[in-house]
Amino acid sequence: MSAETTEANCSKTRNPFTGVEADAVSVRVDGLSKKFGDLAVLRNISFDVKPGEIFVIMGPSGSGKSVLLRHIAGLEAPTSGTVAVDGLDPTLEETRDRVRLALVFQEGALFNSLSVYDNLALYPREHRSGNEMAISERVMHALKILSVEKSANQFPSELSGGMKKRVSIARALVMEPQLLLYDEPTSELDPVMGATISEIIATLKNEYSVTSIVVTHDRDLALTISNRVGILMAGKLISLGTPGELRKSQEPRIVDFLNPKIDIEHPRFKQLETPENP
Template structure:
């Protein structure tokens, strides 16, 4: 059974009406270096309230580092990131704006049931009585079609179900801004499509601003309002999916539609190394 506590009067935090309106994100001249290594160079972009913005790029292009700046886990070397007009690097912003980050690996607690994973944030912040928390948790589980999983441990679930639990856990926070770090990684094509549909549906249902870091071409071109492409720490372009499909920039077409060339010098070098 879910771990429950007796109902108690909500604290002032739970009595205060939570602002659920979507927020804007603005990045101005963002640069970030770790020692001599420059990861981001003069990146500027805006994400509109209620938009699905997907950030793509090769591995090591700085996508996850940029995401960490938005949630305030990294401070810029230069430039500024604001969420709802507030400095993302200021810890107070995380209290003023309701943000939820869905980690690539899910970051679930295997020692807790699915139900208790979802209830943890609400209990820790005393956001309602146990009855109110139960209603929110079960509502989120229903939206993600996880009603039959609430008593299970995350270790008992498939990769796709763990992703859905992580999204449900973010959903109970009633976020104004949802951020996803590679939400379809390590999933089969069918489950990747399911997760993509869930992200798009949640945006429609909750009007939440959504930022997704992903390598998944089908996700980006299928659900994004706009897509930003980072390469070597620089923002190459921001475009709609339709504009990206029509792009004649070879860097974009090569990234979105890579070709396997068995006659390439690199492949021949590998073949030579295998036989030597």
């Protein structure tokens, strides 16, 4: 399912539970830099994400992708530059009051002391979104969308990695998000589960037009589901375009990143040879 052809032109997010439409939100990152001590992790990054778009940030491990996502989620403050979600500073509590923003963490970040059901029910309960019966319907609906309704009474420690990811997405969905952020949604998953998660992300976007930002180093995921892709290397955004533009790119770093070649004749592989294993 290529989202390349279905350009992001929706500006309304549809609530998966009530069907009510709300404005999808945009994200603007302008001149963002982040330093931890003397270490520059992000360097002067700028891009816009349109309402209802799936924007993928790709890059090798350690390139600063997750730190960038944490800035958009309001969990980190920039050293310089700005991040705006629907024109507002995401680090402020008032912004989170106005814009429903959900982050699917790499390891799930499910609350270990709560059951799967209570993990999902926590947000509507705390924000007084209906009575317990309405909350129950909403939670079970979200679990059903992600096909994990049978795990409602289990605890996170009893779930596999793929199940945790799906529960984590379901928890995000219960928040009726206008902006959904995914941190490495397919990492540590087998290819089948990875494909299932990719389908879920694309479905959420197509069905509910949620603005989505996905951070990944999974090339297949990035080129399959995204409207646009940004490539981050060593804290710098080196490329920004549609998956088609990216495939056609002749920039050596992008070509190398998208089509990694293993040279088994390289001296470092020769060193691994032993008399028993020539």
